[in-house]
Amino acid sequence: MRFYQATRFLFPGSLRLRMLALCSVGTHIPLLALAGWQLATGRADWPSLGLVIGATLVGTLFTLLCIDALLAPVRIATRAVAALEREQTAALTAVRDGDLLAELVVGVNRATEATKVRIATLDDAAHRDPLTGLLNRRGFLTRTEAARDGTVALIDLDRFKAVNDQFGHDAGDAILQDFAAYLARGVRRSDCVARWGGEEFAVFFPETEEGEAAGILHRIVRRMGAGLIDRPDGSPVTCSGGVVALDGETIGQAMTRADAALYAAKRAGRNQLRVSDAHIRLD
Incomplete structure (x- = not known):
């Protein structure tokens, strides 16, 4: 040369x-x-x-x-x-x-x-949900795979299937987009938010104790129950969630425990947050 x-x-x-x-x-x-x-x-x-x-x-x-x-x-x-x-x-x-x-x-x-x-574009497309613009499950797990300290949460929109059945998928998609945007704004900039699948959303709070993460999400659950986002018929869209701290395990294992806490909230009547393996209700 x-x-x-x-x-x-x-x-x-x-x-x-x-x-x-x-x-x-x-x-x-x-x-x-x-x-x-x-x-x-x-x-x-x-x-x-x-x-x-x-x-x-x-x-x-x-x-x-x-x-x-x-x-x-x-x-x-x-x-x-x-x-x-x-x-x-x-x-x-x-x-x-x-x-x-x-x-x-x-x-x-x-x-x-x-x-x-x-x-980079293809990689981003493979790790991002096209409807909401959030990370998808693969992107969430990739982003958090090395984490061993923090708290994870799984949030689910209550009775969302009825929205699609009664008002159509366009109305359902609009609600998903609105909730995704609100959830991303409601957590901290350092937190990782993703669409876990369907009407479920995942959040990872790095180096955050269980109680602090639950407090952040509890405000979101209460705002949703107060009518932050409405269905086409005017009724509020509510959500339920499960929050657990990492215990030296992988994110995937922690998400299994968060899923159990979420379903405890569903069984108890929805529109609430359950915390830790004891499924404590946060009022």
């Missing part, structure tokens, strides 16, 4: 012309040495010298054509990369139009960046 950069002043816009110049200089060094020696000694043989000059030029041209043919795969690769990253509008200012190798290097760089962006 150093030699490549050092010779950019020679036809900076054309790699072929640069190669021609370098090949000409390289192949004519013996010829120039011979001509200089003959002139210095007074033994110049012009017919022979002319023949050698002509043969050298032919050899130089032949060499250049061969090198150009050997670069055909590079040209093909350059076009392929250009097609791959054609949607990218940014270009590196160091590139000179027509410089084959520079275009290939920059094309590879841009294609690499474009690939990174696409991978």
Whole structure:
């Protein structure tokens, strides 16, 4: 690369012309040495010298054509990369139009960046719920897989199936979106919120005691019961939840215990929060 950069002043816009110049200089060094020696000694043989000059030029041209043919795969690769990253509008200012190798290097760089962006986009899509914009279950577990300290909660909208049955899925989707937005605003910025599945939502409170996390969610449950979000018929949408602290286990294991606390809240009449393995009701 150093030699490549050092010779950019020679036809900076054309790699072929640069190669021609370098090949000409390289192949004519013996010829120039011979001509200089003959002139210095007074033994110049012009017919022979002319023949050698002509043969050298032919050899130089032949060499250049061969090198150009050997670069055909590079040209093909350059076009392929250009097609791959054609949607990218940014270009590196160091590139000179027509410089084959520079275009290939920059094309590879841009294609690499474009690939990174696409991978990130696909990764985000694989870990995010398209309806609510929250993390999905996979995203939640990925984000929290290394956690060993904190509290988890599982929140479920009460009698949500009746909403879809009576008012249609569009009404149900609107309620899910409204609740997801409110839940994300109601917890702290450091907390992780996800749509666990259907009308269930998961929350992870890192390095947070069970009582503190339960207090945050209890305010949300009470606001929901007071009519924060209404069904199309005007009745409030309520929710139930289960909250448990991590006990040196995985998030998945803790979520199983939170699910048990949630169903204890459901069995006890809904619109309430149950805390810890003892399923204590928070009033």
